[in-house]
Amino acid sequence: MPQLARLAWDDLRVVLEVARQGSIYAAAKILKVDHSTVTRRIAHVELIMERRLFDRSNRGITPRPETEHLLEHIRSMEMHAAAMHEELERNVATRVRAIRVATMEGLASxxxxxxxxxITLDEPGIRIELFSNPHIVDLLKKETDIFLSFFDPMIPGLISEQIGETAIYLYGSARYQALHGLPGSREELGAHRYVGYIPEMVSIESVRWLDQLVPNALLAFCSNSVIAQRNAAIAGAGLAVLPTFVGDETGALFRVLPDQIRSLRPVWMSVARDQHVLKTISRSAKAISRIFVADRAFLLGDSPWIERPAPTSPVKA
Structure with missing residues:
Protein backbone atom coordinates (compact mmCIF):
# COMPACT_ATOMS: atom_id res chain seq x y z
CA MET A 1 0.00 0.00 0.00
CA PRO A 2 1.31 3.48 -0.83
CA GLN A 3 2.43 5.39 2.29
CA LEU A 4 0.21 8.40 1.57
CA ALA A 5 0.86 9.97 4.97
CA ARG A 6 4.41 10.68 3.80
CA LEU A 7 3.15 12.98 1.02
CA ALA A 8 3.52 16.69 1.78
CA TRP A 9 1.64 19.54 0.09
CA ASP A 10 4.90 20.87 -1.36
CA ASP A 11 5.34 17.54 -3.15
CA LEU A 12 1.80 17.54 -4.50
CA ARG A 13 1.85 21.12 -5.78
CA VAL A 14 5.00 20.26 -7.73
CA VAL A 15 3.13 17.39 -9.39
CA LEU A 16 0.27 19.72 -10.29
CA GLU A 17 2.51 22.45 -11.70
CA VAL A 18 4.50 20.01 -13.83
CA ALA A 19 1.22 18.69 -15.23
CA ARG A 20 0.12 22.25 -16.02
CA GLN A 21 3.36 23.41 -17.60
CA GLY A 22 4.42 20.19 -19.31
CA SER A 23 8.00 20.96 -18.36
CA ILE A 24 10.26 20.52 -15.33
CA TYR A 25 12.02 23.83 -16.01
CA ALA A 26 8.79 25.79 -16.56
CA ALA A 27 7.31 24.39 -13.35
CA ALA A 28 10.48 25.24 -11.44
CA LYS A 29 10.28 28.83 -12.70
CA ILE A 30 6.65 29.17 -11.58
CA LEU A 31 7.37 27.62 -8.18
CA LYS A 32 10.62 29.60 -7.80
CA VAL A 33 12.72 26.54 -7.01
CA ASP A 34 15.62 24.79 -8.70
CA HIS A 35 14.69 22.27 -11.39
CA SER A 36 16.52 19.55 -9.43
CA THR A 37 14.10 20.16 -6.54
CA VAL A 38 11.17 19.59 -8.88
CA THR A 39 12.73 16.39 -10.21
CA ARG A 40 13.43 15.15 -6.69
CA ARG A 41 9.89 15.82 -5.47
CA ILE A 42 8.35 14.09 -8.49
CA ALA A 43 10.54 11.06 -7.84
CA HIS A 44 9.50 11.09 -4.18
CA VAL A 45 5.78 11.10 -5.03
CA GLU A 46 6.28 8.35 -7.61
CA LEU A 47 8.08 6.28 -4.98
CA ILE A 48 5.26 6.75 -2.46
CA MET A 49 2.55 6.12 -5.06
CA GLU A 50 4.47 3.10 -6.40
CA ARG A 51 3.94 4.11 -10.01
CA ARG A 52 5.14 6.54 -12.66
CA LEU A 53 3.10 9.72 -12.85
CA PHE A 54 4.33 11.18 -16.14
CA ASP A 55 5.41 10.13 -19.59
CA ARG A 56 8.50 11.93 -20.86
CA SER A 57 9.21 12.64 -24.53
CA ASN A 58 10.92 15.22 -26.74
CA ARG A 59 7.68 17.21 -26.69
CA GLY A 60 7.68 17.53 -22.91
CA ILE A 61 6.09 15.82 -19.94
CA THR A 62 2.48 14.67 -19.94
CA PRO A 63 0.49 13.06 -17.12
CA ARG A 64 -0.25 9.37 -17.57
CA PRO A 65 -3.98 8.54 -17.75
CA GLU A 66 -3.94 6.98 -14.27
CA THR A 67 -2.45 10.21 -12.86
CA GLU A 68 -5.52 12.29 -13.74
CA HIS A 69 -7.44 11.08 -10.69
CA LEU A 70 -4.62 12.22 -8.40
CA LEU A 71 -4.46 15.58 -10.19
CA GLU A 72 -8.17 16.14 -9.59
CA HIS A 73 -7.64 15.67 -5.86
CA ILE A 74 -4.65 18.03 -5.86
CA ARG A 75 -6.62 20.69 -7.77
CA SER A 76 -9.38 20.42 -5.19
CA MET A 77 -6.86 20.84 -2.37
CA GLU A 78 -5.37 23.87 -4.12
CA MET A 79 -8.81 25.40 -4.63
CA HIS A 80 -9.73 25.09 -0.96
CA ALA A 81 -6.33 26.34 0.16
CA ALA A 82 -6.67 29.40 -2.09
CA ALA A 83 -10.15 30.13 -0.73
CA MET A 84 -8.87 29.86 2.84
CA HIS A 85 -5.90 32.10 2.02
CA GLU A 86 -8.22 34.69 0.50
CA GLU A 87 -10.45 34.65 3.57
CA LEU A 88 -7.47 35.19 5.87
CA GLU A 89 -6.25 38.08 3.75
CA ARG A 90 -9.56 39.90 4.16
CA ASN A 91 -8.43 40.85 7.66
CA VAL A 92 -5.41 42.71 6.29
CA ALA A 93 -6.72 46.19 5.52
CA THR A 94 -3.80 47.19 3.31
CA ARG A 95 -3.83 44.03 1.21
CA VAL A 96 -4.64 44.55 -2.48
CA ARG A 97 -5.54 41.53 -4.61
CA ALA A 98 -4.43 41.77 -8.25
CA ILE A 99 -7.01 40.45 -10.73
CA ARG A 100 -5.62 39.96 -14.23
CA VAL A 101 -8.10 40.29 -17.09
CA ALA A 102 -6.81 39.23 -20.50
CA THR A 103 -8.47 40.08 -23.78
CA MET A 104 -7.79 41.48 -27.24
CA GLU A 105 -6.31 44.94 -27.63
CA GLY A 106 -9.41 46.69 -28.93
CA LEU A 107 -11.67 45.31 -26.22
CA ALA A 108 -9.08 46.22 -23.58
CA SER A 109 -8.19 49.73 -24.77
CA ILE A 119 -15.22 46.87 -11.47
CA THR A 120 -12.97 48.35 -8.81
CA LEU A 121 -15.91 50.06 -7.10
CA ASP A 122 -17.61 46.67 -6.81
CA GLU A 123 -14.54 45.27 -5.05
CA PRO A 124 -12.36 48.09 -3.63
CA GLY A 125 -9.71 45.65 -2.34
CA ILE A 126 -8.54 44.69 -5.82
CA ARG A 127 -6.22 46.03 -8.49
CA ILE A 128 -7.21 45.26 -12.08
CA GLU A 129 -4.38 44.26 -14.41
CA LEU A 130 -5.71 44.59 -17.96
CA PHE A 131 -3.60 42.33 -20.16
CA SER A 132 -3.87 42.92 -23.91
CA ASN A 133 -3.04 39.74 -25.81
CA PRO A 134 -3.82 38.77 -29.43
CA HIS A 135 -3.57 35.06 -28.60
CA ILE A 136 -5.50 32.58 -26.49
CA VAL A 137 -4.19 32.66 -22.93
CA ASP A 138 -3.97 29.60 -20.71
CA LEU A 139 -6.20 30.06 -17.67
CA LEU A 140 -5.29 26.62 -16.38
CA LYS A 141 -1.64 27.67 -16.16
CA LYS A 142 -2.73 30.78 -14.21
CA GLU A 143 -1.53 33.15 -16.96
CA THR A 144 -4.61 35.22 -16.18
CA ASP A 145 -7.68 35.14 -13.92
CA ILE A 146 -10.39 36.17 -16.39
CA PHE A 147 -10.30 35.82 -20.18
CA LEU A 148 -12.62 37.69 -22.57
CA SER A 149 -12.87 36.55 -26.17
CA PHE A 150 -15.05 36.55 -29.28
CA PHE A 151 -15.38 32.76 -29.10
CA ASP A 152 -16.15 29.98 -26.65
CA PRO A 153 -12.78 28.40 -25.75
CA MET A 154 -14.53 25.06 -25.04
CA ILE A 155 -11.65 23.90 -22.83
CA PRO A 156 -12.23 21.40 -20.00
CA GLY A 157 -11.61 22.97 -16.63
CA LEU A 158 -13.00 26.37 -17.63
CA ILE A 159 -16.32 27.98 -16.79
CA SER A 160 -17.30 29.99 -19.87
CA GLU A 161 -20.42 32.05 -20.54
CA GLN A 162 -21.53 34.48 -23.21
CA ILE A 163 -21.94 37.86 -21.52
CA GLY A 164 -22.79 40.00 -24.54
CA GLU A 165 -22.11 40.69 -28.18
CA THR A 166 -20.77 43.52 -30.28
CA ALA A 167 -21.39 44.69 -33.83
CA ILE A 168 -18.72 45.30 -36.44
CA TYR A 169 -19.10 47.83 -39.25
CA LEU A 170 -17.18 49.27 -42.17
CA TYR A 171 -15.76 52.68 -41.25
CA GLY A 172 -14.32 55.55 -43.27
CA SER A 173 -13.01 59.05 -42.62
CA ALA A 174 -13.58 62.46 -44.17
CA ARG A 175 -10.00 62.43 -45.46
CA TYR A 176 -10.46 59.09 -47.21
CA GLN A 177 -13.74 60.30 -48.71
CA ALA A 178 -12.04 63.43 -50.05
CA LEU A 179 -9.25 61.37 -51.62
CA HIS A 180 -11.11 58.32 -52.93
CA GLY A 181 -14.83 58.80 -52.48
CA LEU A 182 -17.02 56.13 -50.88
CA PRO A 183 -18.62 52.92 -52.15
CA GLY A 184 -22.31 53.37 -52.91
CA SER A 185 -23.07 49.64 -52.80
CA ARG A 186 -21.51 46.26 -52.07
CA GLU A 187 -20.62 45.95 -55.73
CA GLU A 188 -18.29 48.96 -55.46
CA LEU A 189 -16.32 47.65 -52.47
CA GLY A 190 -13.65 46.06 -54.68
CA ALA A 191 -12.63 49.46 -56.05
CA HIS A 192 -11.52 50.77 -52.66
CA ARG A 193 -8.51 50.51 -50.34
CA TYR A 194 -8.58 48.98 -46.87
CA VAL A 195 -6.64 48.70 -43.64
CA GLY A 196 -6.62 45.49 -41.64
CA TYR A 197 -4.61 42.87 -39.79
CA ILE A 198 -1.39 41.39 -41.17
CA PRO A 199 -2.96 38.22 -42.64
CA GLU A 200 -0.32 35.71 -41.54
CA MET A 201 -0.31 37.08 -37.98
CA VAL A 202 -4.01 36.51 -37.31
CA SER A 203 -4.24 33.58 -34.90
CA ILE A 204 -7.91 34.03 -33.93
CA GLU A 205 -10.43 33.37 -36.69
CA SER A 206 -13.14 35.52 -35.12
CA VAL A 207 -11.18 38.73 -35.87
CA ARG A 208 -10.93 38.01 -39.60
CA TRP A 209 -13.84 40.41 -40.02
CA LEU A 210 -12.43 42.16 -43.09
CA ASP A 211 -12.22 38.83 -44.93
CA GLN A 212 -15.81 38.09 -43.94
CA LEU A 213 -17.37 41.41 -44.91
CA VAL A 214 -15.10 42.44 -47.80
CA PRO A 215 -13.62 39.32 -49.43
CA ASN A 216 -10.40 39.87 -51.43
CA ALA A 217 -10.02 43.41 -50.08
CA LEU A 218 -7.06 45.44 -51.39
CA LEU A 219 -4.94 46.12 -48.31
CA ALA A 220 -3.17 49.48 -48.28
CA PHE A 221 -2.06 49.24 -44.64
CA CYS A 222 -1.68 46.31 -42.23
CA SER A 223 -1.04 46.13 -38.51
CA ASN A 224 -1.48 43.58 -35.76
CA SER A 225 -2.87 46.49 -33.68
CA VAL A 226 -6.55 47.33 -34.18
CA ILE A 227 -5.90 50.78 -32.66
CA ALA A 228 -3.23 51.41 -35.30
CA GLN A 229 -5.73 50.29 -37.94
CA ARG A 230 -8.28 52.79 -36.65
CA ASN A 231 -5.74 55.62 -36.64
CA ALA A 232 -4.65 54.75 -40.17
CA ALA A 233 -8.30 54.82 -41.26
CA ILE A 234 -8.71 58.26 -39.65
CA ALA A 235 -5.66 59.43 -41.62
CA GLY A 236 -7.30 58.28 -44.85
CA ALA A 237 -5.15 55.23 -45.58
CA GLY A 238 -8.21 53.12 -46.28
CA LEU A 239 -11.58 51.91 -45.09
CA ALA A 240 -11.57 49.67 -42.01
CA VAL A 241 -13.83 46.99 -40.56
CA LEU A 242 -13.94 47.58 -36.81
CA PRO A 243 -16.01 46.71 -33.75
CA THR A 244 -18.17 49.57 -32.50
CA PHE A 245 -16.10 50.22 -29.38
CA VAL A 246 -13.09 50.97 -31.59
CA GLY A 247 -14.72 52.58 -34.62
CA ASP A 248 -17.06 54.87 -32.68
CA GLU A 249 -14.64 55.82 -29.88
CA THR A 250 -13.06 58.99 -31.30
CA GLY A 251 -15.88 60.35 -33.46
CA ALA A 252 -13.41 60.74 -36.35
CA LEU A 253 -14.85 57.81 -38.32
CA PHE A 254 -18.30 57.18 -39.72
CA ARG A 255 -20.01 53.98 -40.81
CA VAL A 256 -20.08 53.13 -44.49
CA LEU A 257 -23.07 51.20 -45.88
CA PRO A 258 -24.19 50.33 -42.33
CA ASP A 259 -27.39 48.67 -43.54
CA GLN A 260 -25.39 46.31 -45.76
CA ILE A 261 -22.01 45.85 -44.07
CA ARG A 262 -22.57 44.60 -40.53
CA SER A 263 -21.85 41.49 -38.49
CA LEU A 264 -21.98 40.39 -34.85
CA ARG A 265 -19.43 38.83 -32.54
CA PRO A 266 -20.33 37.14 -29.23
CA VAL A 267 -18.32 38.12 -26.16
CA TRP A 268 -17.39 35.18 -23.93
CA MET A 269 -15.95 35.34 -20.44
CA SER A 270 -13.93 32.39 -19.10
CA VAL A 271 -12.59 31.61 -15.63
CA ALA A 272 -10.73 28.51 -14.46
CA ARG A 273 -13.13 26.31 -12.49
CA ASP A 274 -10.79 26.08 -9.50
CA GLN A 275 -10.45 29.90 -9.43
CA HIS A 276 -14.15 30.64 -9.76
CA VAL A 277 -14.71 29.87 -6.06
CA LEU A 278 -12.47 32.78 -5.04
CA LYS A 279 -14.73 35.66 -4.11
CA THR A 280 -12.54 38.40 -5.56
CA ILE A 281 -12.46 36.67 -8.94
CA SER A 282 -16.13 35.67 -9.03
CA ARG A 283 -17.23 39.16 -7.95
CA SER A 284 -14.99 40.81 -10.55
CA ALA A 285 -16.40 38.47 -13.21
CA LYS A 286 -19.95 39.40 -12.19
CA ALA A 287 -19.08 43.10 -12.39
CA ILE A 288 -17.69 42.67 -15.91
CA SER A 289 -20.83 40.79 -16.94
CA ARG A 290 -23.03 43.62 -15.61
CA ILE A 291 -21.04 46.17 -17.60
CA PHE A 292 -21.65 44.31 -20.86
CA VAL A 293 -25.36 43.99 -20.11
CA ALA A 294 -25.65 47.72 -19.33
CA ASP A 295 -23.75 48.67 -22.51
CA ARG A 296 -25.61 46.32 -24.85
CA ALA A 297 -27.07 49.11 -27.01
CA PHE A 298 -23.68 50.82 -27.37
CA LEU A 299 -21.87 47.60 -28.24
CA LEU A 300 -24.45 46.81 -30.91
CA GLY A 301 -24.06 50.28 -32.38
CA ASP A 302 -27.58 51.41 -31.48
CA SER A 303 -26.63 54.19 -29.04
CA PRO A 304 -23.67 56.48 -28.32
CA TRP A 305 -21.27 56.04 -25.42
CA ILE A 306 -22.86 57.01 -22.11
CA GLU A 307 -20.84 58.09 -19.10
CA ARG A 308 -22.55 56.58 -16.08
CA PRO A 309 -22.36 58.34 -12.71
CA ALA A 310 -20.21 56.51 -10.19
CA PRO A 311 -22.16 54.87 -7.36
CA THR A 312 -21.61 56.40 -3.93
CA SER A 313 -20.74 53.04 -2.36
CA PRO A 314 -19.59 49.64 -3.63
CA VAL A 315 -22.26 47.44 -5.14
CA LYS A 316 -22.36 44.06 -3.38
CA ALA A 317 -23.11 41.00 -5.50
Missing part, protein backbone atom coordinates in the same frame (compact mmCIF):
# COMPACT_ATOMS: atom_id res chain seq x y z
CA UNK A 110 -11.35 50.79 -26.56
CA UNK A 111 -13.90 49.54 -24.07
CA UNK A 112 -12.91 47.85 -20.79
CA UNK A 113 -10.38 50.49 -19.73
CA UNK A 114 -13.15 53.10 -19.97
CA UNK A 115 -15.38 51.12 -17.59
CA UNK A 116 -12.74 49.78 -15.25
CA UNK A 117 -13.79 51.98 -12.33
CA UNK A 118 -17.10 50.09 -12.17
Missing amino acids: GYLARRIQE
Whole structure:
Protein backbone atom coordinates (compact mmCIF):
# COMPACT_ATOMS: atom_id res chain seq x y z
CA MET A 1 0.00 0.00 0.00
CA PRO A 2 1.31 3.48 -0.83
CA GLN A 3 2.43 5.39 2.29
CA LEU A 4 0.21 8.40 1.57
CA ALA A 5 0.86 9.97 4.97
CA ARG A 6 4.41 10.68 3.80
CA LEU A 7 3.15 12.98 1.02
CA ALA A 8 3.52 16.69 1.78
CA TRP A 9 1.64 19.54 0.09
CA ASP A 10 4.90 20.87 -1.36
CA ASP A 11 5.34 17.54 -3.15
CA LEU A 12 1.80 17.54 -4.50
CA ARG A 13 1.85 21.12 -5.78
CA VAL A 14 5.00 20.26 -7.73
CA VAL A 15 3.13 17.39 -9.39
CA LEU A 16 0.27 19.72 -10.29
CA GLU A 17 2.51 22.45 -11.70
CA VAL A 18 4.50 20.01 -13.83
CA ALA A 19 1.22 18.69 -15.23
CA ARG A 20 0.12 22.25 -16.02
CA GLN A 21 3.36 23.41 -17.60
CA GLY A 22 4.42 20.19 -19.31
CA SER A 23 8.00 20.96 -18.36
CA ILE A 24 10.26 20.52 -15.33
CA TYR A 25 12.02 23.83 -16.01
CA ALA A 26 8.79 25.79 -16.56
CA ALA A 27 7.31 24.39 -13.35
CA ALA A 28 10.48 25.24 -11.44
CA LYS A 29 10.28 28.83 -12.70
CA ILE A 30 6.65 29.17 -11.58
CA LEU A 31 7.37 27.62 -8.18
CA LYS A 32 10.62 29.60 -7.80
CA VAL A 33 12.72 26.54 -7.01
CA ASP A 34 15.62 24.79 -8.70
CA HIS A 35 14.69 22.27 -11.39
CA SER A 36 16.52 19.55 -9.43
CA THR A 37 14.10 20.16 -6.54
CA VAL A 38 11.17 19.59 -8.88
CA THR A 39 12.73 16.39 -10.21
CA ARG A 40 13.43 15.15 -6.69
CA ARG A 41 9.89 15.82 -5.47
CA ILE A 42 8.35 14.09 -8.49
CA ALA A 43 10.54 11.06 -7.84
CA HIS A 44 9.50 11.09 -4.18
CA VAL A 45 5.78 11.10 -5.03
CA GLU A 46 6.28 8.35 -7.61
CA LEU A 47 8.08 6.28 -4.98
CA ILE A 48 5.26 6.75 -2.46
CA MET A 49 2.55 6.12 -5.06
CA GLU A 50 4.47 3.10 -6.40
CA ARG A 51 3.94 4.11 -10.01
CA ARG A 52 5.14 6.54 -12.66
CA LEU A 53 3.10 9.72 -12.85
CA PHE A 54 4.33 11.18 -16.14
CA ASP A 55 5.41 10.13 -19.59
CA ARG A 56 8.50 11.93 -20.86
CA SER A 57 9.21 12.64 -24.53
CA ASN A 58 10.92 15.22 -26.74
CA ARG A 59 7.68 17.21 -26.69
CA GLY A 60 7.68 17.53 -22.91
CA ILE A 61 6.09 15.82 -19.94
CA THR A 62 2.48 14.67 -19.94
CA PRO A 63 0.49 13.06 -17.12
CA ARG A 64 -0.25 9.37 -17.57
CA PRO A 65 -3.98 8.54 -17.75
CA GLU A 66 -3.94 6.98 -14.27
CA THR A 67 -2.45 10.21 -12.86
CA GLU A 68 -5.52 12.29 -13.74
CA HIS A 69 -7.44 11.08 -10.69
CA LEU A 70 -4.62 12.22 -8.40
CA LEU A 71 -4.46 15.58 -10.19
CA GLU A 72 -8.17 16.14 -9.59
CA HIS A 73 -7.64 15.67 -5.86
CA ILE A 74 -4.65 18.03 -5.86
CA ARG A 75 -6.62 20.69 -7.77
CA SER A 76 -9.38 20.42 -5.19
CA MET A 77 -6.86 20.84 -2.37
CA GLU A 78 -5.37 23.87 -4.12
CA MET A 79 -8.81 25.40 -4.63
CA HIS A 80 -9.73 25.09 -0.96
CA ALA A 81 -6.33 26.34 0.16
CA ALA A 82 -6.67 29.40 -2.09
CA ALA A 83 -10.15 30.13 -0.73
CA MET A 84 -8.87 29.86 2.84
CA HIS A 85 -5.90 32.10 2.02
CA GLU A 86 -8.22 34.69 0.50
CA GLU A 87 -10.45 34.65 3.57
CA LEU A 88 -7.47 35.19 5.87
CA GLU A 89 -6.25 38.08 3.75
CA ARG A 90 -9.56 39.90 4.16
CA ASN A 91 -8.43 40.85 7.66
CA VAL A 92 -5.41 42.71 6.29
CA ALA A 93 -6.72 46.19 5.52
CA THR A 94 -3.80 47.19 3.31
CA ARG A 95 -3.83 44.03 1.21
CA VAL A 96 -4.64 44.55 -2.48
CA ARG A 97 -5.54 41.53 -4.61
CA ALA A 98 -4.43 41.77 -8.25
CA ILE A 99 -7.01 40.45 -10.73
CA ARG A 100 -5.62 39.96 -14.23
CA VAL A 101 -8.10 40.29 -17.09
CA ALA A 102 -6.81 39.23 -20.50
CA THR A 103 -8.47 40.08 -23.78
CA MET A 104 -7.79 41.48 -27.24
CA GLU A 105 -6.31 44.94 -27.63
CA GLY A 106 -9.41 46.69 -28.93
CA LEU A 107 -11.67 45.31 -26.22
CA ALA A 108 -9.08 46.22 -23.58
CA SER A 109 -8.19 49.73 -24.77
CA GLY A 110 -11.35 50.79 -26.56
CA TYR A 111 -13.90 49.54 -24.07
CA LEU A 112 -12.91 47.85 -20.79
CA ALA A 113 -10.38 50.49 -19.73
CA ARG A 114 -13.15 53.10 -19.97
CA ARG A 115 -15.38 51.12 -17.59
CA ILE A 116 -12.74 49.78 -15.25
CA GLN A 117 -13.79 51.98 -12.33
CA GLU A 118 -17.10 50.09 -12.17
CA ILE A 119 -15.22 46.87 -11.47
CA THR A 120 -12.97 48.35 -8.81
CA LEU A 121 -15.91 50.06 -7.10
CA ASP A 122 -17.61 46.67 -6.81
CA GLU A 123 -14.54 45.27 -5.05
CA PRO A 124 -12.36 48.09 -3.63
CA GLY A 125 -9.71 45.65 -2.34
CA ILE A 126 -8.54 44.69 -5.82
CA ARG A 127 -6.22 46.03 -8.49
CA ILE A 128 -7.21 45.26 -12.08
CA GLU A 129 -4.38 44.26 -14.41
CA LEU A 130 -5.71 44.59 -17.96
CA PHE A 131 -3.60 42.33 -20.16
CA SER A 132 -3.87 42.92 -23.91
CA ASN A 133 -3.04 39.74 -25.81
CA PRO A 134 -3.82 38.77 -29.43
CA HIS A 135 -3.57 35.06 -28.60
CA ILE A 136 -5.50 32.58 -26.49
CA VAL A 137 -4.19 32.66 -22.93
CA ASP A 138 -3.97 29.60 -20.71
CA LEU A 139 -6.20 30.06 -17.67
CA LEU A 140 -5.29 26.62 -16.38
CA LYS A 141 -1.64 27.67 -16.16
CA LYS A 142 -2.73 30.78 -14.21
CA GLU A 143 -1.53 33.15 -16.96
CA THR A 144 -4.61 35.22 -16.18
CA ASP A 145 -7.68 35.14 -13.92
CA ILE A 146 -10.39 36.17 -16.39
CA PHE A 147 -10.30 35.82 -20.18
CA LEU A 148 -12.62 37.69 -22.57
CA SER A 149 -12.87 36.55 -26.17
CA PHE A 150 -15.05 36.55 -29.28
CA PHE A 151 -15.38 32.76 -29.10
CA ASP A 152 -16.15 29.98 -26.65
CA PRO A 153 -12.78 28.40 -25.75
CA MET A 154 -14.53 25.06 -25.04
CA ILE A 155 -11.65 23.90 -22.83
CA PRO A 156 -12.23 21.40 -20.00
CA GLY A 157 -11.61 22.97 -16.63
CA LEU A 158 -13.00 26.37 -17.63
CA ILE A 159 -16.32 27.98 -16.79
CA SER A 160 -17.30 29.99 -19.87
CA GLU A 161 -20.42 32.05 -20.54
CA GLN A 162 -21.53 34.48 -23.21
CA ILE A 163 -21.94 37.86 -21.52
CA GLY A 164 -22.79 40.00 -24.54
CA GLU A 165 -22.11 40.69 -28.18
CA THR A 166 -20.77 43.52 -30.28
CA ALA A 167 -21.39 44.69 -33.83
CA ILE A 168 -18.72 45.30 -36.44
CA TYR A 169 -19.10 47.83 -39.25
CA LEU A 170 -17.18 49.27 -42.17
CA TYR A 171 -15.76 52.68 -41.25
CA GLY A 172 -14.32 55.55 -43.27
CA SER A 173 -13.01 59.05 -42.62
CA ALA A 174 -13.58 62.46 -44.17
CA ARG A 175 -10.00 62.43 -45.46
CA TYR A 176 -10.46 59.09 -47.21
CA GLN A 177 -13.74 60.30 -48.71
CA ALA A 178 -12.04 63.43 -50.05
CA LEU A 179 -9.25 61.37 -51.62
CA HIS A 180 -11.11 58.32 -52.93
CA GLY A 181 -14.83 58.80 -52.48
CA LEU A 182 -17.02 56.13 -50.88
CA PRO A 183 -18.62 52.92 -52.15
CA GLY A 184 -22.31 53.37 -52.91
CA SER A 185 -23.07 49.64 -52.80
CA ARG A 186 -21.51 46.26 -52.07
CA GLU A 187 -20.62 45.95 -55.73
CA GLU A 188 -18.29 48.96 -55.46
CA LEU A 189 -16.32 47.65 -52.47
CA GLY A 190 -13.65 46.06 -54.68
CA ALA A 191 -12.63 49.46 -56.05
CA HIS A 192 -11.52 50.77 -52.66
CA ARG A 193 -8.51 50.51 -50.34
CA TYR A 194 -8.58 48.98 -46.87
CA VAL A 195 -6.64 48.70 -43.64
CA GLY A 196 -6.62 45.49 -41.64
CA TYR A 197 -4.61 42.87 -39.79
CA ILE A 198 -1.39 41.39 -41.17
CA PRO A 199 -2.96 38.22 -42.64
CA GLU A 200 -0.32 35.71 -41.54
CA MET A 201 -0.31 37.08 -37.98
CA VAL A 202 -4.01 36.51 -37.31
CA SER A 203 -4.24 33.58 -34.90
CA ILE A 204 -7.91 34.03 -33.93
CA GLU A 205 -10.43 33.37 -36.69
CA SER A 206 -13.14 35.52 -35.12
CA VAL A 207 -11.18 38.73 -35.87
CA ARG A 208 -10.93 38.01 -39.60
CA TRP A 209 -13.84 40.41 -40.02
CA LEU A 210 -12.43 42.16 -43.09
CA ASP A 211 -12.22 38.83 -44.93
CA GLN A 212 -15.81 38.09 -43.94
CA LEU A 213 -17.37 41.41 -44.91
CA VAL A 214 -15.10 42.44 -47.80
CA PRO A 215 -13.62 39.32 -49.43
CA ASN A 216 -10.40 39.87 -51.43
CA ALA A 217 -10.02 43.41 -50.08
CA LEU A 218 -7.06 45.44 -51.39
CA LEU A 219 -4.94 46.12 -48.31
CA ALA A 220 -3.17 49.48 -48.28
CA PHE A 221 -2.06 49.24 -44.64
CA CYS A 222 -1.68 46.31 -42.23
CA SER A 223 -1.04 46.13 -38.51
CA ASN A 224 -1.48 43.58 -35.76
CA SER A 225 -2.87 46.49 -33.68
CA VAL A 226 -6.55 47.33 -34.18
CA ILE A 227 -5.90 50.78 -32.66
CA ALA A 228 -3.23 51.41 -35.30
CA GLN A 229 -5.73 50.29 -37.94
CA ARG A 230 -8.28 52.79 -36.65
CA ASN A 231 -5.74 55.62 -36.64
CA ALA A 232 -4.65 54.75 -40.17
CA ALA A 233 -8.30 54.82 -41.26
CA ILE A 234 -8.71 58.26 -39.65
CA ALA A 235 -5.66 59.43 -41.62
CA GLY A 236 -7.30 58.28 -44.85
CA ALA A 237 -5.15 55.23 -45.58
CA GLY A 238 -8.21 53.12 -46.28
CA LEU A 239 -11.58 51.91 -45.09
CA ALA A 240 -11.57 49.67 -42.01
CA VAL A 241 -13.83 46.99 -40.56
CA LEU A 242 -13.94 47.58 -36.81
CA PRO A 243 -16.01 46.71 -33.75
CA THR A 244 -18.17 49.57 -32.50
CA PHE A 245 -16.10 50.22 -29.38
CA VAL A 246 -13.09 50.97 -31.59
CA GLY A 247 -14.72 52.58 -34.62
CA ASP A 248 -17.06 54.87 -32.68
CA GLU A 249 -14.64 55.82 -29.88
CA THR A 250 -13.06 58.99 -31.30
CA GLY A 251 -15.88 60.35 -33.46
CA ALA A 252 -13.41 60.74 -36.35
CA LEU A 253 -14.85 57.81 -38.32
CA PHE A 254 -18.30 57.18 -39.72
CA ARG A 255 -20.01 53.98 -40.81
CA VAL A 256 -20.08 53.13 -44.49
CA LEU A 257 -23.07 51.20 -45.88
CA PRO A 258 -24.19 50.33 -42.33
CA ASP A 259 -27.39 48.67 -43.54
CA GLN A 260 -25.39 46.31 -45.76
CA ILE A 261 -22.01 45.85 -44.07
CA ARG A 262 -22.57 44.60 -40.53
CA SER A 263 -21.85 41.49 -38.49
CA LEU A 264 -21.98 40.39 -34.85
CA ARG A 265 -19.43 38.83 -32.54
CA PRO A 266 -20.33 37.14 -29.23
CA VAL A 267 -18.32 38.12 -26.16
CA TRP A 268 -17.39 35.18 -23.93
CA MET A 269 -15.95 35.34 -20.44
CA SER A 270 -13.93 32.39 -19.10
CA VAL A 271 -12.59 31.61 -15.63
CA ALA A 272 -10.73 28.51 -14.46
CA ARG A 273 -13.13 26.31 -12.49
CA ASP A 274 -10.79 26.08 -9.50
CA GLN A 275 -10.45 29.90 -9.43
CA HIS A 276 -14.15 30.64 -9.76
CA VAL A 277 -14.71 29.87 -6.06
CA LEU A 278 -12.47 32.78 -5.04
CA LYS A 279 -14.73 35.66 -4.11
CA THR A 280 -12.54 38.40 -5.56
CA ILE A 281 -12.46 36.67 -8.94
CA SER A 282 -16.13 35.67 -9.03
CA ARG A 283 -17.23 39.16 -7.95
CA SER A 284 -14.99 40.81 -10.55
CA ALA A 285 -16.40 38.47 -13.21
CA LYS A 286 -19.95 39.40 -12.19
CA ALA A 287 -19.08 43.10 -12.39
CA ILE A 288 -17.69 42.67 -15.91
CA SER A 289 -20.83 40.79 -16.94
CA ARG A 290 -23.03 43.62 -15.61
CA ILE A 291 -21.04 46.17 -17.60
CA PHE A 292 -21.65 44.31 -20.86
CA VAL A 293 -25.36 43.99 -20.11
CA ALA A 294 -25.65 47.72 -19.33
CA ASP A 295 -23.75 48.67 -22.51
CA ARG A 296 -25.61 46.32 -24.85
CA ALA A 297 -27.07 49.11 -27.01
CA PHE A 298 -23.68 50.82 -27.37
CA LEU A 299 -21.87 47.60 -28.24
CA LEU A 300 -24.45 46.81 -30.91
CA GLY A 301 -24.06 50.28 -32.38
CA ASP A 302 -27.58 51.41 -31.48
CA SER A 303 -26.63 54.19 -29.04
CA PRO A 304 -23.67 56.48 -28.32
CA TRP A 305 -21.27 56.04 -25.42
CA ILE A 306 -22.86 57.01 -22.11
CA GLU A 307 -20.84 58.09 -19.10
CA ARG A 308 -22.55 56.58 -16.08
CA PRO A 309 -22.36 58.34 -12.71
CA ALA A 310 -20.21 56.51 -10.19
CA PRO A 311 -22.16 54.87 -7.36
CA THR A 312 -21.61 56.40 -3.93
CA SER A 313 -20.74 53.04 -2.36
CA PRO A 314 -19.59 49.64 -3.63
CA VAL A 315 -22.26 47.44 -5.14
CA LYS A 316 -22.36 44.06 -3.38
CA ALA A 317 -23.11 41.00 -5.50
